[in-house]
Amino acid sequence: MTPATVPSTDGWRVSGRVQRWAIAFIALFALTGAMLLVRPQLEKVHVALLFLLVVLMGSAIDGSALGLTMAGWAFLFFDFLFLPPYYTLGLTNPLDWLVLGSFLVTSVVAAQLLASAQQRTREALARTLEVQGFSTLGAETLNAAEPVQALAAIAEVIRATLGVDSCDIYVHRGRDADLELLAHAAAPKAAKSVATAARAGGLLAWVGGRNEMAVERPDGTASVGGTMDEPSAGARGERQSGWALSWGEIADARAIAIPLSVHDRSVGVLRVANDPHVDLAPGQRDFLNALSYYAALGVERVQLSADASHTAALRERDRLKNALLAAVSHDLRTPLTTVKALAHTIVERGASPGDANAISIEEEADRLTSLITDLLDYSRLTGGALLLTPQIESADDLIGAALASVRGILQTRSVRVTDDEGAIMLLGRFDFVHSVRAIVNLIENAVKYSAVDAPIDIGVHRVGDRLIISVADRGIGVSERDREQIFEPFYRSPGTPATTHGAGLGLAIARGLALAQGGDVTYAARQGGGSVFSLMLPAAEQPALSE
Numbered sequence: 001m002t003p004a005t006v007p008s009t010d011g012w013r014v015s016g017r018v019q020r021w022a023i024a025f026i027a028l029f030a031l032t033g034a035m036l037l038v039r040p041q042l043e044k045v046h047v048a049l050l051f052l053l054v055v056l057m058g059s060a061i062d063g064s065a066l067g068l069t070m071a072g073w074a075f076l077f078f079d080f081l082f083l084p085p086y087y088t089l090g091l092t093n094p095l096d097w098l099v100l101g102s103f104l105v106t107s108v109v110a111a112q113l114l115a116s117a118q119q120r121t122r123e124a125l126a127r128t129l130e131v132q133g134f135s136t137l138g139a140e141t142l143n144a145a146e147p148v149q150a151l152a153a154i155a156e157v158i159r160a161t162l163g164v165d166s167c168d169i170y171v172h173r174g175r176d177a178d179l180e181l182l183a184h185a186a187a188p189k190a191a192k193s194v195a196t197a198a199r200a201g202g203l204l205a206w207v208g209g210r211n212e213m214a215v216e217r218p219d220g221t222a223s224v225g226g227t228m229d230e231p232s233a234g235a236r237g238e239r240q241s242g243w244a245l246s247w248g249e250i251a252d253a254r255a256i257a258i259p260l261s262v263h264d265r266s267v268g269v270l271r272v273a274n275d276p277h278v279d280l281a282p283g284q285r286d287f288l289n290a291l292s293y294y295a296a297l298g299v300e301r302v303q304l305s306a307d308a309s310h311t312a313a314l315r316e317r318d319r320l321k322n323a324l325l326a327a328v329s330h331d332l333r334t335p336l337t338t339v340k341a342l343a344h345t346i347v348e349r350g351a352s353p354g355d356a357n358a359i360s361i362e363e364e365a366d367r368l369t370s371l372i373t374d375l376l377d378y379s380r381l382t383g384g385a386l387l388l389t390p391q392i393e394s395a396d397d398l399i400g401a402a403l404a405s406v407r408g409i410l411q412t413r414s415v416r417v418t419d420d421e422g423a424i425m426l427l428g429r430f431d432f433v434h435s436v437r438a439i440v441n442l443i444e445n446a447v448k449y450s451a452v453d454a455p456i457d458i459g460v461h462r463v464g465d466r467l468i469i470s471v472a473d474r475g476i477g478v479s480e481r482d483r484e485q486i487f488e489p490f491y492r493s494p495g496t497p498a499t500t501h502g503a504g505l506g507l508a509i510a511r512g513l514a515l516a517q518g519g520d521v522t523y524a525a526r527q528g529g530g531s532v533f534s535l536m537l538p539a540a541e542q543p544a545l546s547e
Contacts, residue, residue: 017062024058024066025073032077039082044096047082048103052110059111060118067111075104147302148182154298156185158291164274169260170204171268171299179208179269182302207257208269215253218276253278258288260296268299339365374505377437378489381512388431388516392540395419395426395460395467402439403458409447414455426460427540428467430517435537438513438521441506442471442533450475450530466519467539474530483523487511510535 031054035042051074059067079089083096091097151169159167169183203222207214214224255273259266270292272278280288343365346358380386399417403410419426446456450473457472478486485491489508510533511521519537526532 020062021066024054024061024070027057028054028070028073028077032081036081042082044082044099047078048099048106051078051103052107055107055111056114059114063118064111064115067115068108071104071107071111074107075100078103147298147305151183151295151298151302152185154291154295155183158270158272158288158295159185159187161291162272162278162280162288164272164278166271166273168271168273169268169295169299170208170271171302172208172266179204182268182299204257204269204271207259208266211259211261211266213259214257216255216257216273217252218254256288258292260292260299262296262300267296267303270295337369374509377509378505378512381509381516386434386513386516388434390429390431390517390538392427392429393432393435395428395469398428398430398432398435398439399458399460399469401432401436402443405436405440406443406447409444410456413447413452415443415458416455417458417460419459420461425542426462426467427542428537429540430467430519430537434513434517435535438510438535439469439471441510442521442535445506445533446471446473446475446531449473454530462539465539467537468534469537470532470534472526472530472532474526474528477525477529477531478523486523487521507533 031050035047035050055067055070055074058070076089079091079100080087083100084092091100155167155169159165164187166184166186168181168185170179171182172178173180203214203216203224206212206224210224212224214222216222254275254277255271256278258270258272260268260270272288339361343358343361396419403415403417443456443458450456454474457470459468459470459472461468487507490504491508507521514521514535514537517537519535522534522536524532524534
């Protein structure tokens with residue numbers, strides 16, 4: 001951080017103040033000379049009122065400092081020139097001290113009251129301009145059709161309200177250090193060196209990355225440090241003063257860079273610049289602080305709009321993908337059915353060298369048919385085309401139908417079924433066909449990932465309003481980081497053997513079928529090694545028997 005420099009006083013400001021003070025003293029001397037010419041005809045009250053008028057004029061044109069100075073000089077002139085004995089500070093009449101004291105007190109009070117009234121007027125005017133600025137800001141934001149146009153309108157309102165040459169708004173793209181100029185507003189006659197947007201790197205990248213403000217000076221040096229305070233919960237956009245840099249470091253700044261943040265998250269950088277420097281009154285610093293928060297909200301709106309567009313594009317791409325999968329899968333079923341039928345015919349004829357090949361063709365056709373069925377089911381699940389007919393069904397019937405469907409792949413593998421002891425009949429409200437498919441997928445998964453001689457345990461019990469059917473194996477299990485990813489479509493764990501068949505849709509389809517019925521599929525590590533996949537379905541009560 002470079003050391004703070006002492007702000008230099010502007011030439012025009014010094015010259016203007018000297019002129020005002022010179023005019024005030026010329027008026028005081030002229031009035032005094034004019035009254036001296038007619039001194040015999042003037043009463044004390046006339047002199048006091050005329051001097052008081054000059055004091056009020058001084059306070060009006062340059063504040064209380066000039067007014068109090070004029071009051072002091074008028075007090076001396078009153079005593080020295082208009083109260084006997086003349087041309088001395090002494091008084092012959094003691095009551096004249098009361099006149100002088102009253103004049104001085106009245107002059108001081110009047111000067112202070114006038115200065116205070118002028119200050120309140122300036123503050124009221126500043127508040128009016130701020131309200132107009134916020135009103136214009138809101139109107140421009142609402143009238144903009146696109147978020148980027150709204151951000152450009154915000155930049156122009158900030159520039160015009162503060163009276164600076166340019167206002168730039170940068171937003172983060174990709175990495176936090178990457179900034180992109182998204183809105184640039186410049187005065188028509190602004191100096192090219194100031195109106196031109198600054199490069200997004202360097203100091204601006206530092207401001208955006210560190211969430212600290214910075215100032216740039218005409219000599220190329222800069223001061224950095226401090227964060228802008230976040231608005232309080234009930235502030236409705238109003239921000240507390242958060243300028244950590246000193247007034248000396250800000251007063252001679254050619255440009256000011258302010259980090260834009262929403263909910264403690266940096267979203268961009270606001271940069272205002274002016275030639276020769278940014279001339280901000282203390283009240284305008286708070287105003288800029290508040291405006292920067294509106295700019296941050298505008299940046300967030302742009303980012304949210306971009307995210308929404310990206311999400312819509314992904315959703316449309318996913319819809320087209322599912323439609324393509326459904327169309328291709330449906331069209332592949334017919335030729336596969338024909339191939340399987342021809343291969344089966346060859347096998348039945350027998351006594352042919354091609355019989356073994358025909359058997360392989362039939363097996364591969366079955367595998368492709370199963371894969372296509374998975375693709376169709378998954379496309380229906382994601383596309384919302386799944387038809388459900390939930391009814392009260394028995395858990396025993398559900399498990400029996402599932403075991404009958406996988407009899408071919410189980411072969412000699414042992415399957416043990418256990419249920420709650422003492423339970424007469426466990427019932428649930430679910431779609432029977434789709435629930436069978438979910439259990440079949442869990443059993444097939446257990447067969448794929450466990451040894452041939454390892455038994456598969458199927459358990460059924462009820463917990464609250466859930467009917468839980470678990471399929472447990474003694475396979476390799478699932479790592480901690482893969483426990484949710486295994487339910488993603490087409491996902492294969494890194495340790496999956498290359499000879500394992502399937503597209504990785506079984507668990508995704510099982511969970512999708514369960515979720516569509518108000519249930520779920522969960523994973524738990526099995527004690528002693530292996531996995532336990534639990535299908536949860538809505539439970540049902542046994543219907544009461546009529547007497």
